[in-house]
Amino acid sequence: MHLTRFRINTARLGVRSLLASPQRMHAAVMSSFAGRLPRDKNDSRTLWRLDRNAKAEVLLYIVSKECPDLTHLVEQAGWPTTATWQTYDYQAFLGALQAGSTWAFRLTANPVHYIRRKDGDPTKRTAHVTPGHQMGWLLARQETAGFRILNTPPEQRRLPQSNEFQLTVRDERRHRFEKTDEQGGQLHRVPLVTVTFDGRLQVTDPAALRRTLTLGLGKAKAYGCGLMTLAKPV
Template structure:
């Protein structure tokens, strides 16, 4: 497994359509792998995420089984003569994860739930719209994903409700794009709501967490969701 980081040059004209469209970024990421054939489910082996740390610093992260070649992205949206990308072997880090260790984490996800307005209506996948419900979505997935979001000590909580965990939600993005159904050929407008979680976690099941870090968490993985990364907790 490999973890790759690429800084996007946000003032390049070629960067703007990539950052505006998860579909275009998905296609650019998929084009980074010479051994990837356009077969069903192939893209599920690759995770990616863009981190918008500031207007001038936007980073693309990729987790993949194959080492990527981002030459085309450097030419389109990077610094062709002065900067490139960094790719690291991911397995040594994953193997060091142990139960009880604590980490800072970041995750961009598509928090959704299934609802119906009437008993006869089929279930419809709907995005969570408020930070409280978005955080609740993550907390309901944490046990199976191999971690526990750390709680905020009672004497450090600033709110009566919603401040119980060391977790924040930011950078909500809403997209609409066309998608053609493979079975019917019908073109539909697909809404996509993404948010970024920052927080601190404790590893409860290293095997499950390794699976989360390499296979992703939640829906819409092809569109920049599901990739969690860890860093040393400060």
């Protein structure tokens, strides 16, 4: 497995449309692999995420089985003569994960639930739209995903009786785009709500967390969701 980091040059013409479209970014990411044929749907092991740390600091992260070649992205959205991308061997890091270790994490996800408008109607996938419900979506998945989000120490809580977690939700984005059905025929309008989670976690099941880090968490992985990264806490 490989972890790749690429800084996007936000001053380049055309970059704004690339950043605004999960479809276009997905196509750019998947074009980075020479072994992938057009319309190859076997891309479940490729995850990507955009980190918008500042207006001029936008980073693209990719986790993939195959080592990517981002030459086309450097030419389109980078610094062709002075900067490139960094790809790291992810396997050594994954293999070193131990139960009980603590990490800072970041995850961009598509928190959804299924609702039924009235009895007899089919269930419909609907996005969570409040921070409380979005946090609840992630908290409900932490056990099977191999980690536990840490509680905030009592002395740091805003309210003495609250049971707060070391977890924040930010950068909610709403997209709406057209997608063809599996037969390549009728177009459908697809709504997509994404949020970014930052927090601290403790590893409870290293094998399960490795699966989470390489296969992703939640829906809409093709559109920049599901990729969790870890860093040493500060």
